[in-house]
Amino acid sequence: MSDIDEENAPKIHVTDQQGNEHELMALEGWRVMEIIRDYGLPIKAECGGACACATCHVYVDQDWLAKIPDPTDEEIERLDDAFDVEENSRLSCQIIFNDGLDGLRVTLAPGTEP
Amino acid sequence: MSDTPISTDVIIVGAGPVGLFAVFELGLLDMKAHLVDILGKPGGQCAELYPEKPIYDIPALPIVTGQQLTDNLMQQIEPFGPTFHFNQMAEKLEKIEGGRWRLTTDGGQVLEAPVVVIAAGGGSFMPKKPPIKGIEDYEDKSVFYAVRKMEQFRGRHIVIAGGGDSALDWFLNLQPLAASIRLVHRRDDFRAAPDSVNKMRELVAHGKGELHIGQITTLEGADGQLSGVNLKTDSGEQLLPCDTLLPFYGLTMKLGPVANFGLNLHENLIPVDTEKFETSEQGIFAIGDINWYPGKLKLILSGFHEAALMSQQAFKYVYPDRKLRFQYTTSSSDLQKKLAVA
Numbered sequence: 001m002s003d004i005d006e007e008n009a010p011k012i013h014v015t016d017q018q019g020n021e022h023e024l025m026a027l028e029g030w031r032v033m034e035i036i037r038d039y040g041l042p043i044k045a046e047c048g049g050a051c052a053c054a055t056c057h058v059y060v061d062q063d064w065l066a067k068i069p070d071p072t073d074e075e076i077e078r079l080d081d082a083f084d085v086e087e088n089s090r091l092s093c094q095i096i097f098n099d100g101l102d103g104l105r106v107t108l109a110p111g112t113e114p
Numbered sequence: 115m116s117d118t119p120i121s122t123d124v125i126i127v128g129a130g131p132v133g134l135f136a137v138f139e140l141g142l143l144d145m146k147a148h149l150v151d152i153l154g155k156p157g158g159q160c161a162e163l164y165p166e167k168p169i170y171d172i173p174a175l176p177i178v179t180g181q182q183l184t185d186n187l188m189q190q191i192e193p194f195g196p197t198f199h200f201n202q203m204a205e206k207l208e209k210i211e212g213g214r215w216r217l218t219t220d221g222g223q224v225l226e227a228p229v230v231v232i233a234a235g236g237g238s239f240m241p242k243k244p245p246i247k248g249i250e251d252y253e254d255k256s257v258f259y260a261v262r263k264m265e266q267f268r269g270r271h272i273v274i275a276g277g278g279d280s281a282l283d284w285f286l287n288l289q290p291l292a293a294s295i296r297l298v299h300r301r302d303d304f305r306a307a308p309d310s311v312n313k314m315r316e317l318v319a320h321g322k323g324e325l326h327i328g329q330i331t332t333l334e335g336a337d338g339q340l341s342g343v344n345l346k347t348d349s350g351e352q353l354l355p356c357d358t359l360l361p362f363y364g365l366t367m368k369l370g371p372v373a374n375f376g377l378n379l380h381e382n383l384i385p386v387d388t389e390k391f392e393t394s395e396q397g398i399f400a401i402g403d404i405n406w407y408p409g410k411l412k413l414i415l416s417g418f419h420e421a422a423l424m425s426q427q428a429f430k431y432v433y434p435d436r437k438l439r440f441q442y443t444t445s446s447s448d449l450q451k452k453l454a455v456a
Binding site: 044046047050052053054055076077079080081082083084085110111 | 159163164167236242244245276277278299300301303305329363364366367
């Protein structure tokens with residue numbers, strides 16, 4: 001028996017670059033990028049979470065924007081290396097999941113394909 | 115750089131942490147190495163992507179930055195006098211007589227050895243290409259990701275995209291040559307050196323160039339010849355006429371020519387055995403993030419282990435007539451002599 005209650009575990013919803021939606025079990029303390037990568041979705045995330053490459057760029061669903069801590073200056077600067085940046089653009093390696101983000105919706109941006 | 119082939123014991127493709135440590139393990143067994151790297155300095159991803167970031171999982175180093183790790187490795191391999199061929203991409207690998215290999219770089223350097231070690235991590239660092247529809251039709255004709263000869267851009271109508279040092283440096287350097295020059299960046303803030311940003315703003319203030327805040331959405335032109343780029347700005351769409359586009363959005367790693375080395379590949383990784391870390395070709399090894407085997411973990415420490423085992427087999431190709439005797443650096447006066455500590 002698994003000690004994870006999948007039914008009641010917190011989830012995030014990720015739309016991939018093809019427009020397909022995925023529901024992913026999320027773990028407290030994990031970076032959203034790591035959750036996406038661990039699930040096997042196509043995300044380059046080349047620097048592995050160091051805010052150094054912008055290849056984990058996501059659009060955060062409007063309803064969730066206010067619930068995520070503001071980006072650091074470092075993240076804003078790094079977004080300069082991303083494409084099609086919008087006001088809801090974030091680097092998913094800089095969003096740390098907590099239970100308050102249960103249900104979070106993000107979309108993988110162009111340029112994140114591995 | 116010359117076309118005269120250099121003969122050595124081992125050619126290492128990639129001067130990241132694993133390629134560097136391979137120099138040490140090979141050196142203990144009397145093998146000399148030449149390293150080829152597309153970057154201009156050692157350290158690979160550690161030095162290029164996260165020189166200041168702490169790494170916590172290097173054995174016996176509770177905390178070390180990417181740059182410190184690189185510096186330490188350079189110090190550790192110093193006794194073995196490796197030769198570096200920086201700013202060059204390993205382009206072609208072919209088998210030659212006597213079971214040897216010939217590697218040619220894009221700079222024309224030719225290296226020959228019985229052993230080649232591919233320690234290329236995620237591949238070669240190459241400029242990021244914007245995902246703009248049809249951009250590949252313009253590449254090398256109107257769209258360039260690097261400037262090799264400035265003269266090529268004399269009299270051109272240039273748009274430069276990006277906000278980092280490359281974008282700003284080339285704006286400043288090409289401005290005197292260009293017929294017109296425009297910088298496109300997504301925000302009115304730049305992470306490039308403040309001095310460059312000031313110079314750019316000065317030129318713009320004097321009407322010697324333009325700054326546009328926005329992002330490129332589509333390209334206009336035909337048959338590879340650009341006539342303009344469309345921008346999305348806060349005040350709507352805008353067309354910038356130009357015949358040349360230089361996008362500078364940082365670097366990304368691509369497998370590159372290694373894919374054409376004739377080795378078996380598994381999802382862009384090179385399968386190896388876990389005894390010798392040898393590829394499908396005898397004498398060609400793959401270590402570090404670029405290899406694959408059941409249970410593979412992309413950790414620097416795994417690459418170090420792989421370098422040690424690879425060296426044992428490499429010895430048999432470099433010195434077919436010698437018997438390998440395994441020794442420890444703590445007790446072997448022979449090894450200590452090589453390390454210049456005895």
